[in-house]
Amino acid sequence: MSECCGPGYASPAEAMQAEREKLLYTVALYVGTGVEAPDYLATVDVDPDSPTYSQVVARTEMPQIGDELHHSGWNACSSCNDDSSMKRQFLLLPGVRTSNINVVDVSDAKNPKLHKVVSGDDIKAKTGLSGPHTVHCLKQDIIISMLGDADGNAPGGFLHLDKDFNIVGRWENDITGMNYNYDFWYQPRHNMMVSSEWGAPNTFMPGFDLEDVAAGKYGQSIHFWDFEGKKIVKSIDMGADGMIPLEVRGLHDPASNEGFFAATLSSNVFRWWKTDDGDFEIEKVIDIDTIDVEGFPVPMPSLITDILISMDDKYLYFANWLHGDLRQYDVSDRANPKLTGQVWIGGMLGKAPEVNGVKVQGAPQMIQLSLDGKRLYVTTSLFSSWDNQFYPDMKDKGAQMYMIDCDTENGGMSINPDFVVDFGGEPNGPSRCHEMRYPGGDVTSDIWM
């Protein structure tokens, strides 16, 4: 970490030289499991020299039951590296279902403490928004994508908090063209932001229904923003090729103005970029075929539920939550990704029902890569009601976390045989683990200006 400066690292290259991660945070949920207790933040020991390696070493319980913790984000990241007054001290943990935003103090990295709760009721009353999802810091401010209005209907918007987590109001000036909201990535150097579309909370929270897709209740557009003007300047409707675009990632090099996103239901990966004349373009670069599975009358998509880019912008990783595989692509040639690695963990195709001695519940879902690109951590839960549709045993047996060793020279992936965290063995009962973060920042949290 840089000395005498703010949080994070001066550059992606410097981040890659950081000390190996020793702790990892993941949200762990009891929503929809039968354990009527609040969700919690689990601190996992990922230091192979530690006697508690591959174990949960701390549990920080949220104050209210039923949040459905999902994604998380820091109060500050490498975008504040030149600001010595800022510190990466607080992890924001939104509850999708309650709209509460739980703020956890990680000053003691091994023992995070609840610092504050921004009440979902206050957020609804002051901004007319609900369903918090992606958290990004913007210098001394924080913005959070909100997936619904106060009644859980589309299109939602963006919540603006100050650095002390007070509600400032709505961040955006104009969302014309946005039917739904989900993830976003921003790059101030190019005055741009990209946002994607899931669906209204009232549509996706009860579960996934193909009739809702047919009725147009899920998104299929991607939006490009004038970041300073806080307004959408171009929306692209991708039709059947781009159904349910979720995670949006930009290359880490701040000089670049391109990235990737996955259309989850269509199971395609798109490349996006800003052209020299300031326009925005996309192209489909990976297409995962559906598979006919015995007993399932509808062809099964792979369902690409998470995607990320390595810190050196060389490799793209993504998870196919229904098929059950994790993939690594070399994207040195941005328009022509090359498959270089693949592993199987759980999934509905039955290719790897048991891994490292544990029967897998679910399949690869959220992923997080080490800063040096050599270790990919993966969890198997998606969203409580969707878990209960596709992998109903998870509610009784809990989800799992695995680690994948990644070859960063020649490409390739292999499941590390010594690491598995089975959330089926949690002391208060089996829970679902989802998004992960490292205390010092990671490849999906930090943006360079």
Add this chain to the structure above:
Amino acid sequence: MRCLRPCEGRGRRGRNPRAIQAALRLAETLVAVTHKVTLRNRGVTFHVAEDEPIYAAALREGIQLPIACNYGGCITCAAKMLSGKVRQPKGTALNRRQSQAGYILLCVALPVTDCEIDVGVESHDQLYQNPFAVAPGARLRR
């Protein structure tokens, strides 16, 4: 069962006719129609006012049931109705198939009659369906 729950602990207000009328009007507003709600798989029964969500009434009785959005939009609190009738103002989370299977949303469900319900995830055996396991023609619109 349909019963009246008079306001408890209030004494007479005196013999002034105006005061008596005022007291009667007050009593009228404080009287609530309640119904008997039985959580069959928990072996408990309690009374719930017609304007009180069953989830909130259970919590008042010290029973923590599944809850999340608390406005009828998210299905976490779904429970299976075995007998009885409820109103569910603003409840949107259930599709027709789930409603026909007897599911209700306890966070917004207001009893209209006495009710018998199975609660918790153990009542969710027919709630969820893998959408790819269902032939397109067999689906019902929400």
